[in-house]
Amino acid sequence: MKKTMVIGIAGGSASGKTSISRQLKEIFEDSASVSIIRQDDYYKDQSDKTMEERIKTNYDHPFAFDNALLAQHIQALLHGEMIEKPTYDFVEHNRSALTETIYPCDVIVLEGLFILEDEALRELCDIKVFVDTDADVRLIRRLKRDVKKRGRTLDSVIEQYSTTVRVMHERFVEPSKRYADIIIPEGGHNLVAIDLLITKISSIIKKNMV
Ligand SMILES: Nc1ncnc2c1ncn2[C@@H]1O[C@H](COP(=O)(O)OP(=O)(O)O)[C@@H](O)[C@H]1O
Numbered sequence: 001m002k003k004t005m006v007i008g009i010a011g012g013s014a015s016g017k018t019s020i021s022r023q024l025k026e027i028f029e030d031s032a033s034v035s036i037i038r039q040d041d042y043y044k045d046q047s048d049k050t051m052e053e054r055i056k057t058n059y060d061h062p063f064a065f066d067n068a069l070l071a072q073h074i075q076a077l078l079h080g081e082m083i084e085k086p087t088y089d090f091v092e093h094n095r096s097a098l099t100e101t102i103y104p105c106d107v108i109v110l111e112g113l114f115i116l117e118d119e120a121l122r123e124l125c126d127i128k129v130f131v132d133t134d135a136d137v138r139l140i141r142r143l144k145r146d147v148k149k150r151g152r153t154l155d156s157v158i159e160q161y162s163t164t165v166r167v168m169h170e171r172f173v174e175p176s177k178r179y180a181d182i183i184i185p186e187g188g189h190n191l192v193a194i195d196l197l198i199t200k201i202s203s204i205i206k207k208n209m210v
């Protein structure tokens with residue numbers, strides 16, 4: 001019987017998880033149906049909080065996420081059911097009103113800070129990947145991205161990085177590296193590691209298709 005493969009991609013903020021997930025989706029689009037599920041879309045709803053309160057939330061602690069709903073959604077897809085995936089608005093610090101329908105597929109790329117840290121999510125992954133990018137590179141990338149795409153100021157990114165992002169990374173994200181089957185050093189620059197990952201996924205897809 002055809003089985004859906006789950007590729008878990010963890011790593012620090014701005015390590016390159018989303019960029020690598022997109023590359024994989026493009027590469028496998030011709031041979032398999034691929035869906036990307038981002039843990040960021042499963043940040044808890046904060047409609048009951050004021051903007052001032054939302055700004056103070058620690059978004060780098062596992063409690064900020066509804067991981068139970070995420071695991072339930074992955075299970076549903078594995079059982080051949082479609083899901084209504086939440087979507088997230090970084091500017092509003094809240095879930096958007098819109099959901100996105102995700103249909104059962106051949107490959108699920110499950111990416112986010114805590115995919116390997118959370119035991120239930122980790123156990124759903126057939127291949128566990130950790131994108132390992134140095135902290136200084138991640139901070140520079142995050143500064144550029146969050147100002148351009150997430151409605152942040154330079155000062156707010158630096159303040160958030162020094163108060164929560166760095167500490168939580170060391171406490172929760174970095175230790176989860178030990179669960180990885182494949183570590184991609186240098187993030188998306190490491191073409192050899194990405195090629196190895198692609199070869200491995202291709203061989204599993206081939207076996208699945210016969
Ligand atoms: N290999 C790379 N070289 C240069 N910039 C990159 C690379 N990978 C990602 N980026 C950029 O860094 C930022 C963060 O990458 P992203 O994939 O969103 O990381 P994550 O999903 O881990 O937070 C994005 O603006 C992205 O374009």
Ligand SMILES: Nc1ccn([C@@H]2O[C@H](COP(=O)(O)O)[C@@H](O)[C@H]2O)c(=O)n1
Nearest residue numbers: 012013014040059060090093094113165
């Ligand atoms: N309202 C929010 C929610 C999350 N963040 C930050 O996003 C980071 C996780 O996303 P990546 O794509 O960078 O992995 C995380 O480090 C949170 O600090 C935010 O700033 N605001």
